Amino acid sequence: MIQVKRSHMNISSPIGCCLEVDIPILVYEFSSKGSLHDNLHGNNKVPLGLGTRLRIAAYSAHGLDYMLSGPSGKGTKILHGDVKTENIFLDESFNPMVSHFGMSRLYRRTGILVNDMAYMDPVYLQTDLLTEQSDVYSFGVVILELISRKKATQSNNNRLVRKFLENHKQGRRSTELFDKEIAVTGHFELLDSLAGIAVECLDDDTSRRPTMSDVAKRLFILYRSQAN
Template sequence: MVLYMSISRQGCLGRIRMGDIDECEFPDVYDCYGAVGGLFIVSLLLFITLLRREKRKTKEFFEKNGDPILEKINNIKLFKKDDLKPILRSSNVKGKGSFDEVYKGRIGDNNQLVAVKKPIYVNLPKKDQFANEVIIQSRVIHRNIVKIIGCCLEFDIPILVYEFISRGSLEDILHDFKRVPISLDQRLHIAAEAAEGLAYMHSKTSITILHGDVKPTNILLNDDLVPKVSDFGISRLIAVDNQHTMSVIGDTSYMDLVYFQTGLLTDKTDVYSFGVVLLELITRKKASRFDNSSLLRNFLDAHTNGKTVIEFVDEEISATNDLELLVSVADIIVQCVNLDVDKRPEMIDIAERLNYMAKRARSI
């Protein structure tokens, strides 16, 4: 039987060579080849169609998210979607806010440790607004400001990639699960350097940059407790005709009442918010505008009535040998939250005063 089949196949091949295909004993083999070939062509056409559709969709994302503008920035990287997919997993989530969640991961040929910020809600931004935010952060290069590494435009909402800051936020170490003991000189050091970052934005760049949402969750800390101002979602380049906004955004517990009522955003708006942060830093209590026992209101009432600041100060630092330091910090807080905007100090002056206090605290 084996010999017979072998001969039959040879005969079939012989007849094929002579052109007598119709008489071949195995026509189904060639029908199969034709079907496979047709399926391959259909699959190839479908693949090309899907590839073109994906490219068109990607191009739309790029145009919508300001790619023509961002291409001109040479100190940030435009990442591909595939670069971020391994990081954007639930197991890598390190924090979650009202508007976005942050993932920790490594990226690039050098395996750099980064924080990837992904918006939670699909609220399509205007391309100029997003591009403006990236431009702001690419211009701000300072040791007390979180560095932006790049972004990815291949999503409905563009995703930002930052340097990873190890200790989390000031909110974490003051109030949450990462709460740790902090000495007076460490607190003044954190306050002074955070003020340095904001002062740089306000006074030491070619165009004034406002943050607009200064609060403990937006001040990150590295292993050495060096603060880095972060989250520039509300931030904007100041322009003479563009200081007012109809949509006041931010945490009202730290928000300047003047800004809240008028929509006028100025450098003194950040000063007010910083004053509330400074109050939290020395008291280790949460500020809340909607709490009947509002920390700021009670502090201002006590200050007005000539009461000592010690009753508000965190017990970890209340036993200092230099009570005058705490009194000086209290004076800065009161000046920062003054409802008369013109009487608030400049951030650069606040930074200088806090730096002096931090050095003095170290020598105690």
């Protein structure tokens, strides 16, 4: 696996592979807090303050940008293809580690489609061409889940994404969609900025989407402003 060759604090690398099953299973390093999906939507949901959510968003984007750019911008670009909250793991301090890079292509070759349609770039679905902007789109959905604590699901016509996009198109704020746990802080300008970044990532025109590097930089600015 090429992922093993990369070392980054926000990348979860496989440490082994179980071959004693019909479909090989990768074994990853232990993450004490489980996945971001578990923490947002699981049966044992935990409190997640605005600062923690900003750190998760910023450092997840940092890890994705590292893999997409390569070390010092000179390495081979590695696309993820299945960015979602279930593939972002958290350690004891809620620092994120992105996992399962390149697994999308493996599953496609084996005929097993595991990608969650709610996160998939419509342009990718139309062209079957995976690009950096496909990962940017998926990460935009992750940001919306972080600030709303609502699941992005295809079964309800992806209402979460649709509502944020409709509000943006109509020039309305999405205050009613923010998770009450962070909305009570009153940092609506910051939350609006987060929603704005997500909406840009979800643009139907891939040329208008920001790069993952730009997303990471902007998220770090928001995170540091909150930390101060």
